[in-house]
Amino acid sequence: xxxxxxxxxxxxxxxxxxxxxxxxxxxxxxxxxxxxxxxxxxxxxxxxxxxxxxxxxxxxxxxxxxxxxxxxxxxxxxxxxxxxxxxxxxxxxxxxxxxxxxxxxxxxxxxxxxxxxxxxxxxxxxxxxxxxxxxxxxxxxxxxxxxxxxxxxxxxxxxxxxxxxxxxxxxxxxxxxxxxxxxxxxxxxxxxxxxxxxxxxxxxxxxxxxxxxxxxxxxxxxxxxxxxxxxxxxxxxxx
Amino acid sequence: xxxxxxxxxxxxxxxxxxxxxxxxxxxxxxxxxxxxxxxxxxxxxxxxxxxxxxxxxxxxxxxxxxxxxxxxxxxxxxxxxxxxxxxxxxxxxxxxxxxxxxxxxxxxxxxxxxxxxxxxxxxxxxxxxxxxxxxxxxxxxxxxxxxxxxxxxxxxxxxxxxxxxxxxxxxxxxxxxxxxxxxxxxxxxxxxxxxxxxxxxxxxxxxxxxxxxxxxxxxxxxxxxxxxxxxxxxxxxxx
DNA sequence: CAGTGGTCTAGACCACTCC
DNA sequence: GAGTGGTCTAGACCACTGT
Numbered sequence: 001x002x003x004x005x006x007x008x009x010x011x012x013x014x015x016x017x018x019x020x021x022x023x024x025x026x027x028x029x030x031x032x033x034x035x036x037x038x039x040x041x042x043x044x045x046x047x048x049x050x051x052x053x054x055x056x057x058x059x060x061x062x063x064x065x066x067x068x069x070x071x072x073x074x075x076x077x078x079x080x081x082x083x084x085x086x087x088x089x090x091x092x093x094x095x096x097x098x099x100x101x102x103x104x105x106x107x108x109x110x111x112x113x114x115x116x117x118x119x120x121x122x123x124x125x126x127x128x129x130x131x132x133x134x135x136x137x138x139x140x141x142x143x144x145x146x147x148x149x150x151x152x153x154x155x156x157x158x159x160x161x162x163x164x165x166x167x168x169x170x171x172x173x174x175x176x177x178x179x180x181x182x183x184x185x186x187x188x189x190x191x192x193x194x195x196x197x198x199x200x201x202x203x204x205x206x207x208x209x210x211x212x213x214x215x216x217x218x219x220x221x222x223x224x225x226x227x228x229x230x231x232x233x234x235x236x237x238x239x
Numbered sequence: 240x241x242x243x244x245x246x247x248x249x250x251x252x253x254x255x256x257x258x259x260x261x262x263x264x265x266x267x268x269x270x271x272x273x274x275x276x277x278x279x280x281x282x283x284x285x286x287x288x289x290x291x292x293x294x295x296x297x298x299x300x301x302x303x304x305x306x307x308x309x310x311x312x313x314x315x316x317x318x319x320x321x322x323x324x325x326x327x328x329x330x331x332x333x334x335x336x337x338x339x340x341x342x343x344x345x346x347x348x349x350x351x352x353x354x355x356x357x358x359x360x361x362x363x364x365x366x367x368x369x370x371x372x373x374x375x376x377x378x379x380x381x382x383x384x385x386x387x388x389x390x391x392x393x394x395x396x397x398x399x400x401x402x403x404x405x406x407x408x409x410x411x412x413x414x415x416x417x418x419x420x421x422x423x424x425x426x427x428x429x430x431x432x433x434x435x436x437x438x439x440x441x442x443x444x445x446x447x448x449x450x451x452x453x454x455x456x457x458x459x460x461x462x463x464x465x466x467x468x469x470x471x472x473x474x475x476x477x478x
Numbered sequence: 479c480a481g482t483g484g485t486c487t488a489g490a491c492c493a494c495t496c497c
Numbered sequence: 498g499a500g501t502g503g504t505c506t507a508g509a510c511c512a513c514t515g516t
Contacts, residue, residue: 003503003504004504004505005504005505029481029482029483030482030483031481031482039505039506040505040506040507040508041483041506041507041508042281042505042506042507043504043505043506045483045484046504046505048483053292053473054473055411055413058410058411058447058449059483059484060448060449060482060483060513060514061482061483061484061512061513061514062481062482062483062512062513062514062515063481063482063483063513063514063515064481064482064483064514065483066449068449170472171297171471171472172294172297172469172470172471172472173469173470173472174294174467174468174469174470175466175467175468175469175470176465176466176467176468177416177464177465177466177467177468178464178465178466179418179438179461179462179464197461199418208297209299210297210299210305210307222418222436223418225416225417225418226415226416226417227414227415227416227417227466228413228414228415228416229413229414229415229416229468230411230412230413230414231411231412231413231414232410232411233409233410233411233412234292234293242484242485243485243486244485244486268500268501268502269501269502270500270501278486278487279486279487279488279489280487280488280489280502281485281486281487281488282485282486282487284502284503285485285486287502298502298503299494299495299501299502300493300494300495300501300502300503301493301494301495301496301500301501301502302494302495302496302500302501302502303500303501303502304502
């Protein structure tokens with residue numbers, strides 16, 4: 001990847017993160033940035049739009065691109081982000097314990113979504129933060145497209161392996177967050193009190209060619225659960 | 240608003256919603272769409288990118304724009320969406336009971352965020368679904384920029400009033416979802432059992448000129464809570 | 479008024495898919 | 498090969514902000 005507009009976006013994001021541009025500052029004008037990076041104005045604008053979506057800047061007509069003050073929390077959180085990425089980004093001292101990893105028959109349904117893959121790799125992992133269980137993850141990696149996973153990968157970042165080793169392009173996901181009572185064995189592993197429900201995040205993850213590749217159910221201890229989001233209002237007058 | 244790319248996006252979204260384009264279909268090519276709408280290719284692409292962000296289509300290199308099958312759940316849910324908008328979109332039979340609406344002093348902090356506005360309008364509303372309490376909303380509408388709100392508005396859509404009557408441009412928000420025990424009076428109004436926690440959504444909402452205008456704390460009955468999201472993987476190599 | 483961002487265009491070149 | 502989307506350009510015109 002050496003796309004010009006991504007280079008520009010990354011460079012600016014880097015400079016915002018490292019306080020070379022601070023909240024309340026204006027970035028150089030689009031014209032200046034275009035000259036600086038040797039790009040056309042539209043290309044520069046594409047980069048700035050990316051930063052806008054991420055909540056790093058706000059563009060003000062006739063004034064300029066204002067650096068926002070939100071990144072402290074939101075930087076890598078919303079969107080599709082793996083536990084390992086969060087862990088690193090937030091500096092949590094989290095450990096991952098792989099409880100199971102085995103080849104299984106793929107489930108026929110996940111919620112209401114029918115699954116066409118026949119085989120899958122089932123992985124169960126316990127996330128431990130400050131020596132206390134925080135999250136239990138159950139993943140099905142579908143085969144196809146994923147037929148094999150080295151044993152060590154599950155303890156680290158599956159996403160990094162899929163993207164960097166297998167060259168898969170993880171693209172989008174649907175997520176559903178609810179609060180429910182959970183089976184006793186799960187409650188036990190999370191150290192939940194009697195009748196204490198868990199926060200359940202169910203997600204379906206897709207590659208850029210629309211292949212469904214992962215089904216995840218995450219059981220969170222309610223006291224350790226926190227979801228942070230930056231959202232832009234999406235207008236679409238579809239009555 | 241008569242922006243060409245928005246017109247195109249709305250028209251296509253409309254046609255997808257009404258099954259003139261079905262999941263699994265390809266939209267006409269960018270070239271064809273450009274001719275159809277009398278727009279340049281870049282303008283057409285801007286519209287298609289919008290639909291991609293919303294999860295309505297997926298673009299496939301060398302092939303075309305594929306209509307996705309996700310909108311049934313996700314259509315208007317993620318992003319900033321008011322309760323009334325959700326209510327209508329999902330066909331819930333929800334009632335809103337305004338418990339309080341009064342002018343107050345603005346809080347000095349909301350979480351860790353300092354508030355500069357001195358005055359505010361405090362509104363407390365109970366959302367009732369199927370004759371049972373589901374959500375208790377506490378809103379501060381800050382003054383400035385909002386100095387007055389007709390009594391009836393709180394029972395309907397505040398956002399519609401702000402956008403259509405006051406001409407404010409609601410643009411972005413930060414949200415935080417946690418599970419916590421709540422004060423007794425709130426537990427009572429939500430019919431929560433003893434020691435039963437609530438799902439709490441705290442949000443800060445901003446106008447397009449970056450003015451903070453609303454602080455919201457929503458207390459959800461855990462059994463009625465459901466958050467659905469469509470997310471694209473956001474890459475930004477900000478080590 | 480000059481400077482800013484917002485929209486739109488016409489055309490170029492590339493990489494990909496499918497025949 | 499023809500057709501598709503992906504990137505990028507140079508330039509135009511507009512609306513908004515400040516002075």
